Amino acid sequence: SQQGEEDPQALSIQEGENATMNCSYKTSINNLQWYRQNSGRGLVHLILIRSNEREKHSGRLRVTLDTSKKSSSLLITASRAADTASYFCATKEGGSYIPTFGRGTSLIVHP
Amino acid sequence: NAGVTQTPKFQVLKTGQSMTLQCAQDMNHEYMSWYRQDPGMGLRLIHYSVGAGITDQGEVPNGYNVSRSTTEDFPLRLLSAAPSQTSVYFCASRPTGYTEAFFGQGTRLTVV
Numbered sequence: 262s263q264q265g266e267e268d269p270q271a272l273s274i275q276e277g278e279n280a281t282m283n284c285s286y287k288t289s290i291n292n293l294q295w296y297r298q299n300s301g302r303g304l305v306h307l308i309l310i311r312s313n314e315r316e317k318h319s320g321r322l323r324v325t326l327d328t329s330k331k332s333s334s335l336l337i338t339a340s341r342a343a344d345t346a347s348y349f350c351a352t353k354e355g356g357s358y359i360p361t362f363g364r365g366t367s368l369i370v371h372p
Numbered sequence: 373n374a375g376v377t378q379t380p381k382f383q384v385l386k387t388g389q390s391m392t393l394q395c396a397q398d399m400n401h402e403y404m405s406w407y408r409q410d411p412g413m414g415l416r417l418i419h420y421s422v423g424a425g426i427t428d429q430g431e432v433p434n435g436y437n438v439s440r441s442t443t444e445d446f447p448l449r450l451l452s453a454a455p456s457q458t459s460v461y462f463c464a465s466r467p468t469g470y471t472e473a474f475f476g477q478g479t480r481l482t483v484v
Contacts, residue, residue: 303462362414
């Protein structure tokens with residue numbers, strides 16, 4: 262079964278607003294990754310946060326990780342229409358080779 | 373670099389037919405995996421490989437076979453296609469360690 266679950270399933274905002282999506286997982290992890298998928302395309306890696314990290318930034322992206330709550334959040338600041346995509350979290354448990362993905366959050370940014 | 377290349381991009385099969393989805397990567401990655409993506413289900417792992425000659429099952433392996441004779445190639449075989457296998461299939465690869473996975477562009481398969 263899938264390890265991570267994103268929330269909300271769908272998010273619709275205006276350009277310039279911030280977008281926040283959350284990921285909850287079930288077991289202990291080594292790291293958590295966020296990916297983006299444009300319509301009809303493959304997934305593209307955005308950012309990785311390790312289990313001993315609490316926050317990480319990359320450009321307009323901010324990721325937090327709370328291992329006590331088994332949750333992570335992805336914040337996209339000053340959203341643009343080009344950010345319209347689906348966003349997935351992926352978790353890797355200790356001893357596993359392959360990350361498992363959640364169902365994703367569909368983000369629509371209106372110009 | 374081409375990255376991860378999947379062929380074909382689109383395929384229509386009749387129930388009971390067999391076919392092979394091709395996946396090749398030119399990054400010398402040890403780990404390769406196949407996922408299927410269905411609406412509302414996210415990505416589910418079918419099979420994966422940690423190196424040439426080594427494969428293992430994922431979450432939804434039934435109806436699919438894989439082999440890994442070289443580092444570069446990881447084909448996915450459908451032995452007898454069923455409508456339930458209608459999906460978008462993604463191949464991914466990554467090197468060892470805590471690093472990102474690289475995805476192909478996907479194969480959209482319809483079984484009628």
